[in-house]
Amino acid sequence: MDEHPTFPPRGLLPFSQCVGMAESAVDNFAYIHGRLGTRIHPGDVHFREGVKSGQALIRGWFAFNDERPIDTRALLLASDAFPPSVFNLDLPTAWVPTIELTVHTRAIPAPGPVACIFSTRYIQNGLLEEDGEMWDSNGVLVAQSRQLALAPRQ
Template identity: 60%
Template sequence: MGFHADTAVEAVADGRYGATLQEGWDVVGNANGGYLLAIAARAMMAASGRPHPVTLSAHFLSPGRPGPLTIDCETIKEGRRFATLSATLASAERPLLRLLGGFADLGALEGPARIEEQPPELPPPDECPRVRAAPEGFPPAMMDRIDLRLHPEDAGFKAGRPSGRPLFRGWFRLLDEEPLDACALLLALDAFPPTIFNANLPVSWTPTVELTAHLRAIPAPGWLRCRFSTRFIAGGLMEEDGELWDSEGHFVAQSRQLALVPRGG
């Protein structure tokens, strides 16, 4: 089984889709948020009749555990280029995510371009340590379902040597040469460790409250260059901004996430 099979959905009624939350995509027992987003997006894409999510916002209501899922989709507006839908992803009738998204054909959207950022400077993937799952639960199990490599300057937190900057840079790809589709971009936007792990602050894991993803293009085959940074940690909350660039240097996706910052023990 791979990412595409593990995020598959099927229609079970008008506007309702079924899926299975598979084991191994978890962070300390709870399903990774990007994995949940990818499942929901596949159902919303099918309901919209459009091939790609362009913008998708999700509020996280409950943690997800392996087992059957339902995704109930409602079309709010059907336009010439965009369809806007809402959806609820639930497990045993318990809502896990509430989503709102815009869907279209990314390949058909065009206009003037101006890019004022550049892809992160990274050593080659073979010179960046791969993050692998550990028996004690950190790094989490899902790291053995993807190939994620961290910039050496950002990887010391695993040995108790955080860089002091709330920043992670690195490479991402799926295993077994699975192609990167739009839903894989959603997974990548939530796959890296929380930036606060490099900030020298007394915190534990940071549960997501809300995540918004903007997809700009379908990536070329190969590695994604990724950068995640935080500017504001205050009031028990933090924001995290993500950028993804494909193997040809094209900007393909961005995200903003708001997460709780519980104090570490």
């Protein structure tokens, strides 16, 4: 069987070097991120200050603040716990309502934070897709996600 692992995903920095979502969360995101130890790659979080990277990409780490193990059900939460990757494009940083979310769990995660990467390739007719990968601390791809959503509007 051929395997083509890519870990860590696309240059993701270590957990300790990423930005805590609880510190940077605003509005209704603050409640959930106060319970999670979720962190975002420093180059992917500048949209909060109005600086857009021009790449529909969000990389980071998913964990719980109380250090509970991440099981396959927690991967469902991880798939939707990060800001939309399109926040890094020249689009409004606004509501991106989900139409459909599919998560394929592939393995039970090893102990430790889960590395996540979310990206969008197509935005057309007011719709976008966001694809996600979730990798455990051993470099095993434990879940993949695809979300169909409405594009943000003013």
